[in-house]
Amino acid sequence: MLSILRQYFPIRNMLFFFLEGCVIFSCFLLSTAILTVSNSYWFDLMLILRIFLITAILQTCLYYNDLYDFDIASQIPEIIIRLLQSLGVASIFLAGVYFLFPLVIIDQKIYILSVCFLIFFIIFWRIGYLHILNKGMFNHRIIILGSSKLAKDIYKKITRTIDCGYTVCAVIPDEPDKETDRLPENLVVKQKDKTLGEISKIYGINKIIVAFKEKRGRFPTQELINCRTDGIDIISGSAFYEMLTGKVLVREIEPSWLIFSKGFHKSLFKAAMKRMQDIILASLLLILLSPLLIIVAILIKMDSKGPVFFAQDRVGGGKKEYMMHKFRSMVQDAEKLTGPVWAGNNDNRITRVGRVIRKYRIDELPQLWEVLRGTMSLVGPRPERKFFTDQLEKQIPFYAQRFNVKPGLTGWAQVCYDYGATVEDAVEKLNYDLFYIKNMSFALDMVILLKTVKTVLFGKGAR
Numbered sequence: 001m002l003s004i005l006r007q008y009f010p011i012r013n014m015l016f017f018f019l020e021g022c023v024i025f026s027c028f029l030l031s032t033a034i035l036t037v038s039n040s041y042w043f044d045l046m047l048i049l050r051i052f053l054i055t056a057i058l059q060t061c062l063y064y065n066d067l068y069d070f071d072i073a074s075q076i077p078e079i080i081i082r083l084l085q086s087l088g089v090a091s092i093f094l095a096g097v098y099f100l101f102p103l104v105i106i107d108q109k110i111y112i113l114s115v116c117f118l119i120f121f122i123i124f125w126r127i128g129y130l131h132i133l134n135k136g137m138f139n140h141r142i143i144i145l146g147s148s149k150l151a152k153d154i155y156k157k158i159t160r161t162i163d164c165g166y167t168v169c170a171v172i173p174d175e176p177d178k179e180t181d182r183l184p185e186n187l188v189v190k191q192k193d194k195t196l197g198e199i200s201k202i203y204g205i206n207k208i209i210v211a212f213k214e215k216r217g218r219f220p221t222q223e224l225i226n227c228r229t230d231g232i233d234i235i236s237g238s239a240f241y242e243m244l245t246g247k248v249l250v251r252e253i254e255p256s257w258l259i260f261s262k263g264f265h266k267s268l269f270k271a272a273m274k275r276m277q278d279i280i281l282a283s284l285l286l287i288l289l290s291p292l293l294i295i296v297a298i299l300i301k302m303d304s305k306g307p308v309f310f311a312q313d314r315v316g317g318g319k320k321e322y323m324m325h326k327f328r329s330m331v332q333d334a335e336k337l338t339g340p341v342w343a344g345n346n347d348n349r350i351t352r353v354g355r356v357i358r359k360y361r362i363d364e365l366p367q368l369w370e371v372l373r374g375t376m377s378l379v380g381p382r383p384e385r386k387f388f389t390d391q392l393e394k395q396i397p398f399y400a401q402r403f404n405v406k407p408g409l410t411g412w413a414q415v416c417y418d419y420g421a422t423v424e425d426a427v428e429k430l431n432y433d434l435f436y437i438k439n440m441s442f443a444l445d446m447v448i449l450l451k452t453v454k455t456v457l458f459g460k461g462a463r
Contacts, residue, residue, distance in 0.1 A: 001243075002195075006179055008096065011136055012165070012391045013163055013165070015454070016129055017059075017068065017160055020062075021060070021250060022060055022121070023106040023118075023121050023122060023125055024054070024055045024058055024059065024118060025051055025052070025055045026123075027114045027117040027118045027121060028054060028055075028106070028107065028110065028111075029051060029053040030114075030117060030207060030441065031113040031114040031117060032051075032107075033049065034043060034113065035107070035113065036110075036111055036127045038199075040163050043432070045105075046103075049104075050104050050105075050106050051106070052092075053097075053104060054106065055092055055144055057090050057094060058063075058086065058090045058172050059088070059117075061086040061090040061093070062082075062083075062086050062087045062288070063454075064359065064454050064457065065082045065085055065086045065089070066082065067079065067082050067083065067086065068163045070133060070163045071160075071161060071162060071163075073161060073432055074130060074133075074162060076123070076127065078122060079126055080123060083119065083122060084119075084293075085176075087115060087118070087119075088173050089339070091115075092326050103392075111156075116237075120410050130191050132163070133162050134340035136167045137166075138165075138169070139165055139166055139167040140165055140166050140206040140207055141166075141169045141203060141205050141206050141207075141208070142166050142167070142168055142169065142205060142206050142209055143168075143169060143170045143171070143199065143203065143207075143208045143209065144168055144171045144172070144197075144199060144209045144237075145172050145174070145208055145209060145210045145211065145212065146172075146173065146174045146209075146210060146211035146212040146213065146237065147171065147174055147213070147221075148174070148211050148212060148213040148237070148251045148252075150211045150241065150249065151171065151209075151211035151235045151237060152239065153241065153249070154209060154211060154237060154241055154244065155168055155171065155445070157241075157445035161277075164243075164244060166207075168187060169188065169204075169205060170187055170188075170189040170199060170205075171187045171188050171453050172196070172199070172205055173188060174212045174213055174218060184230050186220070195210070195223055195226070195455070196220055196223040196224065196226075196227050197223060197227050197230060197278060198229055200227055200230075200232055202422075205232060206232065206233065206419050207232065207233040207234075207240075208224070208227055208232055208233070208234050208235070208429040209233055209235055209236075209238055209240045210224070210234060210235070210237060210239055211236075211237025211240075211329070212237075212247060218319075223426075232413070233359045237250050237252075238252060238257055239261070242401075243369070246309075246412070246416065246432070246435055247416070247428075247431040247432045247434075247435045248431055248434045248435050248438070249431060250396065250397050250398050250399075250427060251397060251427065253398075258398065258401075261438070261441050263438035264438050265440075267333055268450075270328060272441060274377065274440075274442070274445070275374070277372075277378065277445065278371050278372075278374075278377050278378050279372060281449075282368045282371040282372050282378060283372065285365075285368055286368050286369070286372075288317060289365060292362070293365060293366075296325070296327055296357060296362055296365075300327060300328055300351075300353055301354055303330060303351050303352055303353040303354075304351045304353075305332055306328055306331070306332030306333075307328060307332075308327065308328060309325050309327065309328060309366060310324065310325070310326050310327070310328040310330070311323045311325050312324055312326075312385065313323070313385055313386060314383035314384065314385060314386075314407065315383060315384060315385070315386050315389045315403065315407075316375055316376065316383060316403075316406060316407050317403060317405055317406040317407065318403060318404075319403045321373075322370075324367060324370060324376075324383060325366045325367065325369065325370065326363045326367065327357055327362065327365070327366060328351075328354070328363075329350055329351060329354030329357055329358050329364040330349040330354055331348075331349055331351060331353065331356075331364045343434055353385070357382060361455070361456050361458075364409060367409050368409065370409075371409060374406075375406070376406055376407050376408060376409060377405070377406040377407070377408045377409070378408060378409050378410065378445070378449065379408045379410060379411060379412075379444075379445040379449065380405050380407050380408025380411055380426045380436070380437075381402040381405065381407055381410070381413065381433040381436070381437070381450050382407060382408065382410075382411055382413065382414060382429075383407035383410050388426075392423065392426050392451075395423055396423070396426060396427050397429060398434065399426075399430055400432070400435070401434060402430060402433045402437065402438065405437055405440070408434070410448060410449065411432075411433065411436060411448065412433065412435060412436035412444070412448055412451040413428075413429040413431075413433050413436070414433045414451055414452070415451035415455050416451075416455075417432060419431055429448065430435050435447075445450060
């Protein structure tokens, strides 16, 4: 497994992405070899760079069209449709690049032949890879030790994620005499005559995940020590779930987990770098998007009565309250009758223009000014109103920890989870927010910003 931004990914998935890039590159090189009389292309650095540009653009389109999400693109018809869509978008984007930079143009005949090769080879390549995933080849073989809710959540996540890189070979319950609901009987192994080490050798186990309901009482300390010294990784259920999903479970973790776990590193250097990142990117976005901001402001005034901007109290870093500004997407005085409430599906308070700008998150863009002022960051937990945070702090464990950083225009919870309008949604979003606060870094911020572009382009998760 490969650790990237505190999450673990199967090395084969990284290898798949790299090799698919090689397949795309090779298709264009093969087409050049077929259609070019001279062999000079082997030494043409400019040609290599042109093909590399096409490969990068095409793989970006494949990513943004979910072709690297095998929970979505796991059926051949779906792969073909999404591949053709990606090729179309890539061709349009390349046309724009070629118009601006004629030097990077590749021969039209080479491009058409390459696309034909691509359609065949990528589909064939992905059929082979899906066969590997479905058979669980090269997966890490694990035992789940325990029958807690966390153990069941881990099992459910592994079985529902085709490319997670793990196969659950056995589940050993901590209460062997009780029924283990929601766990398949063929996987449940009740220890009798065999030790944990012997069971691990029988199944060829790489890791043991410890997810007991209670660690006091029947805890196989010596057996786990024997397995660890025998080369088997022993991982707590909470830590494994975090690596597997990119979130924590606030209702499952103990205070000791927060106290002793790695992460939550802060320094003046990191804070200065994040502030510099915010100032530079927010300034660029305000300049580049200024025509759009003006057009949206005009449309809002034409569509309904009321001001262009909507100001509302929010709780920021250190629980400091501030006024956050957005483009007005609801009718004027929308909360006059209802009071503070979360927006719902088909909320009749939302205007016609409001539905569009909320879907593509355009209503959030005025907050770039809050980022420049320093009350917000580009990336962080989304700010909530004090009316809600006061209630949520009482109902959700560790909720106050999200105030240890500045709120963000976008965040890990926003790109991983849809809009939330219930306490349970707030819990789920905090699961992601705590993961972000624990693992804050420049690289993770860049990943979130790239995912935000994808979320905005496809209008996902908005109300």
